Amino acid sequence: MILTVTLNTALDITYRVPQLRPHTTHRVTDVAERPGGKGLNVARVLAVLGHDTVVTGFAGGVTGAVLRERLAALAGSGSAAGTGTEPPRGRITDALVPIAGTTRRTIGVVDDSTGDTTQLNEPGPIVTTPEWSAFLTGYARLLREASAVALCGSLPPGVPVGTYAQLIREAHAAGVPTLLDTSGEPLRRGIAARPHLVKPNAAELAGLTGATDPLRAARDARRRGARAVAASLGADGMLAVTSQGTWRARTPLRLSGNPTGAGDSAVAGLLSGLVEEVPWPDRLARAVALSAAAVRAPVAGEFDRADYDELLGRVEVTEHPAAA
Amino acid sequence: MILTVTLNTALDITYRVPQLRPHTTHRVTDVAERPGGKGLNVARVLAVLGHDTVVTGFAGGVTGAVLRERLAALAGSGSAAGTGTEPPRGRITDALVPIAGTTRRTIGVVDDSTGDTTQLNEPGPIVTTPEWSAFLTGYARLLREASAVALCGSLPPGVPVGTYAQLIREAHAAGVPTLLDTSGEPLRRGIAARPHLVKPNAAELAGLTGATDPLRAARDARRRGARAVAASLGADGMLAVTSQGTWRARTPLRLSGNPTGAGDSAVAGLLSGLVEEVPWPDRLARAVALSAAAVRAPVAGEFDRADYDELLGRVEVTEHPAAA
Numbered sequence: 001m002i003l004t005v006t007l008n009t010a011l012d013i014t015y016r017v018p019q020l021r022p023h024t025t026h027r028v029t030d031v032a033e034r035p036g037g038k039g040l041n042v043a044r045v046l047a048v049l050g051h052d053t054v055v056t057g058f059a060g061g062v063t064g065a066v067l068r069e070r071l072a073a074l075a076g077s078g079s080a081a082g083t084g085t086e087p088p089r090g091r092i093t094d095a096l097v098p099i100a101g102t103t104r105r106t107i108g109v110v111d112d113s114t115g116d117t118t119q120l121n122e123p124g125p126i127v128t129t130p131e132w133s134a135f136l137t138g139y140a141r142l143l144r145e146a147s148a149v150a151l152c153g154s155l156p157p158g159v160p161v162g163t164y165a166q167l168i169r170e171a172h173a174a175g176v177p178t179l180l181d182t183s184g185e186p187l188r189r190g191i192a193a194r195p196h197l198v199k200p201n202a203a204e205l206a207g208l209t210g211a212t213d214p215l216r217a218a219r220d221a222r223r224r225g226a227r228a229v230a231a232s233l234g235a236d237g238m239l240a241v242t243s244q245g246t247w248r249a250r251t252p253l254r255l256s257g258n259p260t261g262a263g264d265s266a267v268a269g270l271l272s273g274l275v276e277e278v279p280w281p282d283r284l285a286r287a288v289a290l291s292a293a294a295v296r297a298p299v300a301g302e303f304d305r306a307d308y309d310e311l312l313g314r315v316e317v318t319e320h321p322a323a324a
Numbered sequence: 325m326i327l328t329v330t331l332n333t334a335l336d337i338t339y340r341v342p343q344l345r346p347h348t349t350h351r352v353t354d355v356a357e358r359p360g361g362k363g364l365n366v367a368r369v370l371a372v373l374g375h376d377t378v379v380t381g382f383a384g385g386v387t388g389a390v391l392r393e394r395l396a397a398l399a400g401s402g403s404a405a406g407t408g409t410e411p412p413r414g415r416i417t418d419a420l421v422p423i424a425g426t427t428r429r430t431i432g433v434v435d436d437s438t439g440d441t442t443q444l445n446e447p448g449p450i451v452t453t454p455e456w457s458a459f460l461t462g463y464a465r466l467l468r469e470a471s472a473v474a475l476c477g478s479l480p481p482g483v484p485v486g487t488y489a490q491l492i493r494e495a496h497a498a499g500v501p502t503l504l505d506t507s508g509e510p511l512r513r514g515i516a517a518r519p520h521l522v523k524p525n526a527a528e529l530a531g532l533t534g535a536t537d538p539l540r541a542a543r544d545a546r547r548r549g550a551r552a553v554a555a556s557l558g559a560d561g562m563l564a565v566t567s568q569g570t571w572r573a574r575t576p577l578r579l580s581g582n583p584t585g586a587g588d589s590a591v592a593g594l595l596s597g598l599v600e601e602v603p604w605p606d607r608l609a610r611a612v613a614l615s616a617a618a619v620r621a622p623v624a625g626e627f628d629r630a631d632y633d634e635l636l637g638r639v640e641v642t643e644h645p646a647a648a
Binding site: 015017020021022023024025026027028029031062065066107109111114116117118119120121122123 | 339341344345346347348349350351352353355386389390431433435438440441442443444445446447
C-alpha cells in the first residue's frame with residue numbers, strides 16, 4: 001500500500017453563491033463537504049488509479065468526526081469494485097490519530113458569475129506531545145507495510161518545523177521511498193533529509209532557492225538534498241530534474257476550470273509511477289494528465305477517469321537538451 | 325417565561341481575516357462559534373435583562389448538536405447569578421425539536437482592515453411533516469406557561485408560508501401576546517392574523533406596503549392587521565405606531581460598530597417592556613438603547629450591561645404630533 005501523511009487535515013466545505021460581493025449578505029445556493037488535506041486528496045486519486053492507500057495524520061472534534069465519516073464512505077465505495085466497465089478501485093484505509101483539538105474547516109466560496117474561488121482556511125488544532133507520540137508509533141508501524149510514503153501539506157501548530165525531516169529519515173531507515181509536498185521552512189528542512197522526490201510549485205520552488213528560473217531552482221533543490229524534483233508549473237505543465245535526466249511535460253490543450261486539487265492529483269500520478277517503477281517520462285505524463293483532468297472536473301479535486309485516459313494520450317514529454 | 329420561536333436556527337461562525345480579497349486564499353486568524361438565529365439572540369439579551377426564556381424551533385445534525393451544546397453552556401451560566409454587582413440573569417431553556425436534517429451554518433467574515441462583515445448563509449434543512457407536528461404539539465404546551473411569544477426570522481424549506489399566521493392564532497387562543505419579526509410573504513401573512521406587535525426594519529416595512537415613508541407604511545401595516553408596529557430605522561432609531569399613540573425614539577450619539585444583532589436586541593427590549601407592562605415610550609427607549617449597545621459591542625450580538633444602562637438615559641423619545 002501507499003501511505004499518505006496529512007498532519008493538518010481539514011473538512012473542505014464548498015459554497016456556491018451567484019456573485020461574491022464583499023460586505024454584503026449572501027444566500028449560499030449549494031453546500032458540499034468532503035474530507036480534505038493534501039494527503040487525503042492524493043489517496044482519493046490513487047484509489048481511482050487502483051492503488052490501496054492508508055491515510056494517517058490527525059483528526060479531532062466535531063469536524064474530525066465528520067471528516068472520518070466521509071472518509072469511511074469513500075473507503076466503502078472502494079471495496080465495491082467497478083460496474084464492469086470501470087477498472088477496480090483501490091481501498092482507502094483510515095489510520096488517522098484522534099486528537100483532543102478540533103480539525104479545521106476550509107471554506108471555498110465559488111462565485112458563479114466568474115467561476116473563481118475565494119478560500120478561507122481555519123488555523124489547525126494544536127497537537128499535544130502525547131498525540132504526537134501516538135502518531136510516531138503508528139507511523140513506524142505503517143511504514144513496515146508501505147511501498148511509498150507521501151508527506152503532504154502544512155504543519156499544524158505544536159508540530160516542530162523539522163518534522164518532515166524526521167519522518168523522511170524514519171522512512172529511509174525502513175527502506176521506503178518518500179515524496180515531500182510542502183512549502184516554506186518545512187520544505188527547506190525536509191529537503192535536507194534527502195527525500196526521493198519533492199513536488200513544489202513554481203512559487204514554492206522560487207521561495208526555496210531564490211532562483212526564479214524553474215530549471216535552475218530545481219537543480220539547486222537537488223544540490224540541497226532532494227534526489228529528484230518534479231515542479232508543477234501551472235499551464236506550463238511539469239519539469240522533472242532527476243538523476244536519470246531532465247524532462248518537461250505539458251498538454252497542448254488550453255485548460256480552463258478549477259485548479260484546486262490539481263497539485264494533489266499530480267502527486268498521485270507521481271506516486272503511482274514510483275511504486276509501479278514506470279520510466280520518468282511516463283510518470284510525468286500521468287501527473288500532467290491527472291492535473292489537467294482535475295482542472296477540467298466540475299467539482300474541485302474530482303476527476304473523470306475517461307477524461308484522464310484521453311488526456312494521457314495527449315501529453316507531450318520532451319527531454320531537456322541540457323539533461324545529464 | 326417568554327417563549328421565542330426560531331424555526332431556522334443556525335450555528336453562527338465568525339471568521340476574522342486581515343483583509344478580504346475575493347478570489348484569493350485567506351488564513352483565518354480567529355474563529356468564533358455561537359448558537360444563532362433571531363429567537364436565540366433575543367433570548368440571550370432577555371437573560372441579561374433578567375427574564376427567563378424558553379427557546380423552541382428546530383435543531384439537527386452535527387451543527388445542531390454543537391448549537392445545543394453551546395446553548396446549554398449559556399443556560400448554565402444563567403442559573404449562576406451575578407457576582408453581587410451584576411443583576412441576576414434569566415435562564416434560557418432549550419425546547420428545540422430534533423430533526424433529521426442538519427442545522428445550517430452562517431459564516432460572517434470580518435475584514436480587519438475595514439471592520440466590515442461579509443455574510444454567507446447556508447440554506448436551512450428540510451423539515452418533515454412529522455417533525456412539524458412534533459413542533460406544534462410542543463408549541464401548544466409551551467404557550468400555557470408563556471407571558472409572551474416572539475416569532476423570529478425566516479422559515480426553513482418545507483414549512484408553509486402561512487405558518488406564522490397559524491402560530492399567532494394559536495397564541496391568541498391561549499391568551500398570549502405575540503411579537504412577529506420576519507420579512508416578505510411570511511410577514512404579510514402573519515400580519516393578517518393580528519399579532520400584537522411587528523418589528524420590521526425600514527426595508528421590510530417598505531416591502532410590505534410599498535410606502536417608503538415609514539410613518540405611512542407603519543399605519544398601513546396596522547390597517548392590515550398588526551395591532552402595533554415598532555419599526556427599526558437604523559441610525560434614525562425607532563418609530564412606534566400603536567393604539568395608544570405614535571412615538572419616535574433615538575439616541576443623539578453617533579454610533580459606529582457592527583449592526584449585526586441590533587434588531588434582535590430591539591426585539592428583546594420590546595418584549596421585556598411588554599411583559600413588564602411599562603409605557604410605550606419606555607419600551608422604545610429600552611429597544612433603542614439595547615440596539616445601540618449591540619452596535620457598540622466588539623462581538624456581534626453581545627452587549628455590555630453598563631453601556632446599556634448609560635445609553636438608556638440618553639435616548640430621546642418624542643410623541644408624534646399627528647398621534648391619535
